[in-house]
Amino acid sequence: MDTVERRWRRLAEHVVELGPPDDERRPAVLLFHGCGGVRDHLRRYARAAVQAGCRAFLIDSFGPRGWSKRFAQYLVCTGVALRGPERAGDVLAAVAGVRANPRVDPDRIVLAGWSHGSWTIMDAMSAPLDRPGEARLADPDPEPLDAVKAVFLAYPYVGLISRSRALWRRTPRTFAVAPRRDHLGSIRTHMLAYASAVAAGADVEIWSPDATHAFDEPGIKARLPIAYDETLSLTALERFGEFLGRTLR
Numbered sequence: 023m024d025t026v027e028r029r030w031r032r033l034a035e036h037v038v039e040l041g042p043p044d045d046e047r048r049p050a051v052l053l054f055h056g057c058g059g060v061r062d063h064l065r066r067y068a069r070a071a072v073q074a075g076c077r078a079f080l081i082d083s084f085g086p087r088g089w090s091k092r093f094a095q096y097l098v099c100t101g102v103a104l105r106g107p108e109r110a111g112d113v114l115a116a117v118a119g120v121r122a123n124p125r126v127d128p129d130r131i132v133l134a135g136w137s138h139g140s141w142t143i144m145d146a147m148s149a150p151l152d153r154p155g156e157a158r159l160a161d162p163d164p165e166p167l168d169a170v171k172a173v174f175l176a177y178p179y180v181g182l183i184s185r186s187r188a189l190w191r192r193t194p195r196t197f198a199v200a201p202r203r204d205h206l207g208s209i210r211t212h213m214l215a216y217a218s219a220v221a222a223g224a225d226v227e228i229w230s231p232d233a234t235h236a237f238d239e240p241g242i243k244a245r246l247p248i249a250y251d252e253t254l255s256l257t258a259l260e261r262f263g264e265f266l267g268r269t270l271r
Contacts, residue, residue, distance in 0.1 A: 023160045029111055030119035036085035037116075040068045041077035041125075049076045049130035049171075049270045050120050054113065054139030056236070057099035059084050059091040063239045063255070067134065070259050074266040077126060081116050083109055098138060101183050106138070106145035111157030113146040118166040130270055133173045133194075134262070137206075137236065140178030141186070147173070148188035148218065170194045172269040174262060177235050178215070180207040186215035193224035197265045199258060201233040205247045229261060 024032070038060075041048065051071040053064050060082050068078035083104065084094045097103040113133065121128040135143040151157060151164040172195040180186040196219055200212040207215075209230060216226050231237070236248045238255040 023155065023158060024111070024115075025160045026111075026115050026118055026163065029115035029159060032086040033081060033083075033112060033116055034119060036082040038068075038080040038082075039077065040065075040072050040080075042072070045125055047125060047127045049132065049266075050079060050123070050126040051076045051132045051134055051266065052079045052081055052113075052116050052120060054081050054133065054135040054142055055083070056137030056139055057094060058239075059094060061239060062241075064136065066259060067262055070263045071132075071134075071266060074263050074270070076132070076266060076270070077123075079116070079120055081112065083112050106141040106179075106184055107149060107156075108158050109138075109142040110146040110149055110151070111159045111162070113142055114151055114157060114159065114162060114164070114166060117170065118163075121166055121169055129169050130171055131169045132266060132269065133170055134176075135174070135178065136176040137179055140175040141180070141184050143173055143175065144178055144180075144184070144186055144190075144215065144219075145188075147190045147192045147194070148185060150191065164191070167192050172196065172265070174265060175199065176238070176258070177201055177204055177206075178212075180211050180215040184215075186211075187218050190219045190222035190224060193219065193222050195269050196224050196226045197261070198226060198228045200228055200230045201235060201237055202230055203233060203247070204235045206235050227265075229258075231257070 071078040
């Protein structure tokens with residue numbers, strides 16, 4: 023079983039960092055992919071984070087485990103492997119590792135997730151993370167998560183095997199994208215999930231576009247019931263950048 027330090031060392035080998043080539047301490051945005059792995063649309067969001075004055079870190083959860091995207095689609099997308107509570111260990115380790123970067127402001131951390139990545143972040147917000155073995159870590163410590171100022175949740179998985187209705191233990195400012203045609207979760211299900219954050223005291227802003235799950239992922243239009251929407255994708259990028267600006271100014 024990994025320690026937090028070992029988990030970060032494994033993740034760090036596959037992290038892609040984007041940002042200005044300087045040594046100024048800047049806010050950090052950690053991006054967590056969906057069950058399809060790191061795809062091009064996440065790089066668009068990463069560039070938007072850089073434009074907002076942040077350093078962006080694309081966190082790959084599959085590479086350190088030796089999983090191909092196809093392998094992960096069979097096991098992770100079906101809920102067989104790496105469910106949210108387990109992958110929450112990646113969130114904790116990544117936050118701890120990125121905070122130690124001398125070019126990062128350790129008190130201004132933003133987490134951003136898409137689908138499975140959002141599920142993972144929500145579980146990290148609600149889990150105690152203080153008992154050996156939790157999140158598949160030998161020494162979990164929730165303290166690094168206190169530095170998380172905000173979270174951006176794009177169409178999180180809030181279905182039956184998620185713990186999305188668990189009361190959050192951390193209350194960062196939250197922006198949630200809840201598409202009205204998300205086949206993995208009705209608007210009611212999404213709202214019940216976000217109610218857990220609101221009940222804990224988090225400031226939650228919800229945007230509910232007339233779109234499907236993964237509407238912002240180019241090249242996905244042929245995979246019904248998911249359809250790419252270029253206009254709404256650009257709107258999502260704009261709202262993401264604006265959210266970072268409001269949160270980190």
